[in-house]
Amino acid sequence: xxxxxxTPLKVERKHPSSFSQYKVLLTKDLLREVRTKxxxxxxxVYALLVIVVFGVALGFAAPGTDFLEVSGGLLWVMVVFTSLxxxxxxxxxxxxxxxxxxxxxxxxxxxxxxxxxxxxxxxFLLIVEVIAVPLFWLFFSSxxxxxxxxxxxxxxxxxxxxxxxxxxxxxxxxxxxxxxKDVMLALLFIPVVFPLLYACVAATVAVLVGGDVMAESFAxxxxxxxxxxxxxxxxxxxxYDFVVS
Amino acid sequence: MAxxxxxxxxxxxxxxxxxxxxxxxxxVAGIILTTLGFLxxxxxxxxxxxxxxxxxxxxGDTVVSNKLLMxxxxxxxxxxxxxxxxxxxxxxxxxxxxxxxTRELRFDTCARIAMEVxxxxxxxxxxxxxxWTRFEWGVWWTxxxxxxxxxxLMLIVIAYIVLRNxxxxxxxxxxxxxxxxxxxxxxxPICFMVTRLIPSSVHPVVTRAGGMTPEMxxxxxxxxxxxxxxxxxxxxxRFRQVRFAERVDALKERLDD
Numbered sequence: 001x002x003x004x005x006x007t008p009l010k011v012e013r014k015h016p017s018s019f020s021q022y023k024v025l026l027t028k029d030l031l032r033e034v035r036t037k038x039x040x041x042x043x044x045v046y047a048l049l050v051i052v053v054f055g056v057a058l059g060f061a062a063p064g065t066d067f068l069e070v071s072g073g074l075l076w077v078m079v080v081f082t083s084l085x086x087x088x089x090x091x092x093x094x095x096x097x098x099x100x101x102x103x104x105x106x107x108x109x110x111x112x113x114x115x116x117x118x119x120x121x122x123x124f125l126l127i128v129e130v131i132a133v134p135l136f137w138l139f140f141s142s143x144x145x146x147x148x149x150x151x152x153x154x155x156x157x158x159x160x161x162x163x164x165x166x167x168x169x170x171x172x173x174x175x176x177x178x179x180x181k182d183v184m185l186a187l188l189f190i191p192v193v194f195p196l197l198y199a200c201v202a203a204t205v206a207v208l209v210g211g212d213v214m215a216e217s218f219a220x221x222x223x224x225x226x227x228x229x230x231x232x233x234x235x236x237x238x239x240y241d242f243v244v245s
Numbered sequence: 246m247a248x249x250x251x252x253x254x255x256x257x258x259x260x261x262x263x264x265x266x267x268x269x270x271x272x273v274a275g276i277i278l279t280t281l282g283f284l285x286x287x288x289x290x291x292x293x294x295x296x297x298x299x300x301x302x303x304x305g306d307t308v309v310s311n312k313l314l315m316x317x318x319x320x321x322x323x324x325x326x327x328x329x330x331x332x333x334x335x336x337x338x339x340x341x342x343x344x345x346x347t348r349e350l351r352f353d354t355c356a357r358i359a360m361e362v363x364x365x366x367x368x369x370x371x372x373x374x375x376x377w378t379r380f381e382w383g384v385w386w387t388x389x390x391x392x393x394x395x396x397x398l399m400l401i402v403i404a405y406i407v408l409r410n411x412x413x414x415x416x417x418x419x420x421x422x423x424x425x426x427x428x429x430x431x432x433x434p435i436c437f438m439v440t441r442l443i444p445s446s447v448h449p450v451v452t453r454a455g456g457m458t459p460e461m462x463x464x465x466x467x468x469x470x471x472x473x474x475x476x477x478x479x480x481x482x483r484f485r486q487v488r489f490a491e492r493v494d495a496l497k498e499r500l501d502d
Contacts, residue, residue: 191400
């Protein structure tokens with residue numbers, strides 16, 4: 001601290017490390033959310049409404065273990081639609097306030113902007129999942145009880161959310177500058193995220209059903225989902241520069 | 246729009262290079278080759294016992310009905326069209342990367358036209374594939390890895406083209422579209438790998454045996470080269486049209502100045 005007081009501000013401006021830039025951007029997003037609670041409320045309510053719609057859809061199904069195999073997919077339907085809603089909003093806010101232009105004028109690596117935005121999207125998505133997944137269990141445990149391995153569901157959810165936040169941040173940056181952005185984001189996001197979704201649903205179903213299915217198809221899908229995360233986040237990070245400037 | 250005019254004002258977009266002289270001959274060759282292949286598929290190549298899967302492998306099916314035999318003929322169009330669509334997509338991805346490196350709008354035009362040709366061939370593959378699936382497996386659609394991946398690929402190509410229509414600024418449109426093109430190019434192989442490696446109960450069990458007879462190979466090659474010729478001629482014709490339109494715009498702009 002003493003060094004910064006001795007030398008003028010100039011030195012401090014010259015060496016803001018990427019990590020401190022990242023922290024500032026992330027804090028800005030989180031602080032905004034704490035004050036407005038806009039994203040979390042809209043995503044949480046949306047997730048609840050999706051559960052209500054599932055309740056109608058499943059209201060006529062007979063209780064049974066078959067439900068477990070479907071519920072993994074249903075859970076991911078909820079996650080994907082909720083995340084679409086959140087991703088759509090995440091950049092429109094920046095655009096309305098002219099914040100994105102300000103960020104682009106600042107002399108910093110575009111990758112840092114990407115990482116900060118992806119992290120804040122990930123945090124919001126995870127918070128909503130922490131609320132919505134127990135709700136899902138609460139409403140549908142009367143139809144079929146999941147196996148004992150159910151708590152492991154956190155793993156596919158985490159891996160899936162990381163990928164969704166990473167690719168989604170890139171695609172939502174593209175679609176904020178586009179006419180009809182809501183439709184466009186869905187049209188780009190769902191095909192691109194399809195492999196991740198496929199792998200995560202397989203792992204989630206394995207966790208819920210347990211037993212032989214768990215042993216057979218849990219590790220491979222999870223590993224594939226993690227591979228997708230690594231490849232797609234690297235490529236999104238690399239391509240982000242072309243999208244924002 | 247204004248930006249592109251500014252860019253092109255000092256340098257007119259070129260059109261009508263040497264491949265345009267070739268393309269009428271190429272399309273004639275394409276028509277002759279595909280017609281020859283069509284005739285050959287029905288009159289020369291003997292009926293196959295059982296039928297083929299999407300690719301080059303044969304199904305070792307013992308029960309053979311007349312219907313199955315005739316439905317197999319579509320293979321001689323399905324596979325060449327599918328390969329041509331992959332070639333068009335590979336060119337599109339190549340031009341997307343070229344654009345991102347050089348930032349020249351010319352490559353963006355190339356990528357866009359290659360994507361349009363790819364969409365045409367992708368839809369043709371889908372239609373022939375669905376007809377074949379209907380007679381082969383008895384259903385219009387199954388979530389087989391190849392079919393799933395191909396559906397995702399078609400959706401991304403459609404998304405690419407819709408995205409282009411949604412952006413007005415040409416430079417921005419080119420950058421967005423190229424990024425989506427590159428992502429699609431990486432996503433599709435992952436999709437194929439994921440759907441293939443994860444066991445699924447819906448996947449139909451298909452036993453594969455045998456290969457192609459020389460006659461079948463020749464027929465496939467004829468139609469394949471023919472389809473490539475048609476794709477190339479279509480690409481050049483569209484490219485010529487778009488470039489001339491750009492050139493006219495640039496000339497008008499110059500006259501206004």
